[in-house]
Amino acid sequence: MTQGNEPYIALSGIKKAYRIGGEMIPIFSGLDLTIPRGDFVAVMGPSGSGKSTLLNMLAGIDRPDGGTLRIGTSHLDQMGEAARAAWRAHNMGIVFQFYNLLPMLTAAENVELPLLLKPLTRKERRLRVERVLDLVGLSGREKQYPALMSGGQQQRVGIARAIVSDPGLLLCDEPTGDLDRKSADEVLEMLRFLNRQLEKTIIMVTHDPQAALYARRTLHLDKGDFIEEKRAA
Amino acid sequence: MTFFDLARKNAWRKPLRTVLLMISIAVAFLIYGLTASFLNGTQGAAGASDDLLGVTSASGRTQPLPIAAMSRITADLDVAAAGYVARLRGFVDVEKNFVAVSAADPGLLMAVNGKELGLTPALIDAIGQARDKVLVGRALAEAQGWIAGQRVTVTAFDMSRQDGSRDWRFEIAGIFEGENAATDTYFMIARYDYVNAARVRGKDTVDAFVVRPRAGVSPGELAARIDTLFSNSATPTRTQSERQFLEAFLRQYADIGLIVNLVVGAAFVTLLMIVVNTMVFAVRERTFEIGVLKTLGFSRLDIVALILGETLFVFAVGGGIGLALAKLAATFAGPALGLVFSTPVLVKALAIIAALGLATGVLPAFNAMRIPIITAFRTR
Ligand SMILES: Nc1ncnc2c1ncn2[C@@H]1O[C@H](COP(=O)(O)OP(=O)(O)OP(=O)(O)O)[C@@H](O)[C@H]1O
Ligand SMILES: [Mg+2]
Numbered sequence: 193m194t195q196g197n198e199p200y201i202a203l204s205g206i207k208k209a210y211r212i213g214g215e216m217i218p219i220f221s222g223l224d225l226t227i228p229r230g231d232f233v234a235v236m237g238p239s240g241s242g243k244s245t246l247l248n249m250l251a252g253i254d255r256p257d258g259g260t261l262r263i264g265t266s267h268l269d270q271m272g273e274a275a276r277a278a279w280r281a282h283n284m285g286i287v288f289q290f291y292n293l294l295p296m297l298t299a300a301e302n303v304e305l306p307l308l309l310k311p312l313t314r315k316e317r318r319l320r321v322e323r324v325l326d327l328v329g330l331s332g333r334e335k336q337y338p339a340l341m342s343g344g345q346q347q348r349v350g351i352a353r354a355i356v357s358d359p360g361l362l363l364c365d366e367p368t369g370d371l372d373r374k375s376a377d378e379v380l381e382m383l384r385f386l387n388r389q390l391e392k393t394i395i396m397v398t399h400d401p402q403a404a405l406y407a408r409r410t411l412h413l414d415k416g417d418f419i420e421e422k423r424a425a
Numbered sequence: 426m427t428f429f430d431l432a433r434k435n436a437w438r439k440p441l442r443t444v445l446l447m448i449s450i451a452v453a454f455l456i457y458g459l460t461a462s463f464l465n466g467t468q469g470a471a472g473a474s475d476d477l478l479g480v481t482s483a484s485g486r487t488q489p490l491p492i493a494a495m496s497r498i499t500a501d502l503d504v505a506a507a508g509y510v511a512r513l514r515g516f517v518d519v520e521k522n523f524v525a526v527s528a529a530d531p532g533l534l535m536a537v538n539g540k541e542l543g544l545t546p547a548l549i550d551a552i553g554q555a556r557d558k559v560l561v562g563r564a565l566a567e568a569q570g571w572i573a574g575q576r577v578t579v580t581a582f583d584m585s586r587q588d589g590s591r592d593w594r595f596e597i598a599g600i601f602e603g604e605n606a607a608t609d610t611y612f613m614i615a616r617y618d619y620v621n622a623a624r625v626r627g628k629d630t631v632d633a634f635v636v637r638p639r640a641g642v643s644p645g646e647l648a649a650r651i652d653t654l655f656s657n658s659a660t661p662t663r664t665q666s667e668r669q670f671l672e673a674f675l676r677q678y679a680d681i682g683l684i685v686n687l688v689v690g691a692a693f694v695t696l697l698m699i700v701v702n703t704m705v706f707a708v709r710e711r712t713f714e715i716g717v718l719k720t721l722g723f724s725r726l727d728i729v730a731l732i733l734g735e736t737l738f739v740f741a742v743g744g745g746i747g748l749a750l751a752k753l754a755a756t757f758a759g760p761a762l763g764l765v766f767s768t769p770v771l772v773k774a775l776a777i778i779a780a781l782g783l784a785t786g787v788l789p790a791f792n793a794m795r796i797p798i799i800t801a802f803r804t805r
Pocket of ligand 1: 210211212219237238239240241242243244245246799
């Protein structure tokens with residue numbers, strides 16, 4: 193556990209550049225960011241500004257070229273691949289724009305996937321899956337395949353999969369980018385519930401200003417740095 | 426759901442592809458099961474015992490040994506029982522219809538080799554009734570359609586009778602069954618006293634002695650001792666285990682085992698390439714999803730296990746079907762075709778299934794393991 197005054201997530205001096213056509217294009221050159229536990233942050237910004245890159249580094253699937261990245265007590269910038277995989281399995285859930293469910297698995301099986309990495313019995317896994325599917329309002333659809341579900345339903349399966357291991361951190365990359373307004377609002381309502389009631393820390397990349405309103409605060413990413421949006425209370 | 430269920434579901438994503446793979450694997454293992462059972466059954470060597478010794482002339486298997494050597498062999502205290510055999514090779518009716526007659530002392534043969542051949546006191550009694558009685562092996566009797574009580578004439582290739590003819594007339598006293606299906610019973614047993622008295626040349630010689638060592642005695646050491654005993658005699662001997670003897674005997678014609686192994690080996694190598702190729706593509710198609718799994722926390726090892734599980738599953742189902750068919754064929758057509766699907770054949774086949782299942786998964790698994798998540802995500 194982090195101390196009360198120490199932020200849950202701390203990035204400092206993050207550098208990241210991509211080689212594009214033989215030239216190194218810097219995305220971040222010295223990014224600093226802290227996020228307290230229990231926050232719900234919306235990240236906005238123009239296309240190509242590095243929002244996904246930031247999320248990938250937070251998820252431990254991409255590494256900064258320089259700087260330090262700590263989440264809780266884990267220094268992700270110093271951890272090897274195996275350690276980061278294990279860290280992901282226990283500490284982080286991720287929600288994708290296009291859901292990324294496995295087509296040959298039912299809703300329940302998709303949700304169960306992360307639990308295969310945990311020392312749980314078959315029965316314990318089933319109970320947990322039932323509980324989160326119920327939480328996202330999909331009980332009764334356990335045996336349905338993703339192809340037969342609406343986008344909103346698929347994304348709720350995606351959220352159930354992200355929270356089934358009970359991680360403290362939820363990363364969402366445009367979770368409503370592919371949904372109509374009504375489904376989007378349902379999903380966002382759910383994320384707000386997870387943040388308010390279950391105290392998940394959520395970082396959500398979005399292009400939709402409406403979606404950003406569900407967050408506690410919004411950060412605008414531009415030219416490798418953040419500007420915090422001032423919001424009327 | 427378990428890890429293995431996940432691997433299995435992955436395999437069934439393209440049912441046609443998986444079924445075709447399983448069929449090729451099944452066919453390969455059906456062929457393997459049949460050829461292995463055939464070698465096992467017909468080559469006799471499988472049914473041959475390792476602790477029976479065959480003593481033949483050191484100058485060649487067709488050179489005779491004096492029957493008098495018998496007493497020197499039985500004088501060795503490590504010999505539990507010994508018998509002798511003179512071979513009469515000939516044909517019945519037409520020259521192609523080859524039959525082998527082993528002329529022996531039935532009582533001694535029973536003591537040495539009775540259990541393996543399936544000789545019973547009743548059979549020994551029956552052959553003792555008259556000098557021209559013979560016992561016919563089950564395989565030979567069935568092939569010729571012979572029954573007990575029937576008279577048969579064997580025309581010898583080289584063993585003439587004193588009356589100038591080469592036709593040996595016998596009366597079938599009984600059929601011996603062999604200990605199990607692997608026992609070679611494609612021959613008949615005649616009485617040495619009768620054959621020896623009637624033949625012109627080679628009187629009082631035998632083609633081989635058969636020796637059973639006492640329990641606990643090393644057959645190899647006894648064999649060496651017997652050969653030393655005769656090394657300075659007029660007829661030096663060469664003593665081998667019955668299995669070695671049979672294998673060497675068969676090899677004189679052609680190393681059928683080697684040829685079959687080469688053919689089956691080539692089939693397996695082809696199979697390996699087909700499955701590796703198919704799996705490499707199957708896994709490449711799933712690169713994005715492997716990225717998703719890694720994002721959820723699946724480690725490199727988990728991914729490797731998943732893909733090896735998938736190839737093992739495909740091989741287990743395909744191989745299982747092939748072996749089941751081979752077993753079926755051996756059960757129903759085994760006695761007629763000489764197929765013996767024994768436990769060693771099965772164990773070896775299962776080992777090959779496991780080895781191929783793992784080998785075919787290694788390359789695709791390695792590929793999948795190495796892809797960085799970021800790269801995997803850029804494939805869509
Ligand atoms: N693996 C990579 N290799 C090379 N360049 C990359 C790689 N990943 C991202 N980039 C580049 O880095 C920049 C930032 O990409 P990123 O995906 O983080 O942007 P984004 O803010 O998420 O944009 P969008 O809103 O379109 O999703 C882009 O110019 C992109 O082309
Ligand atoms: Mg993006």
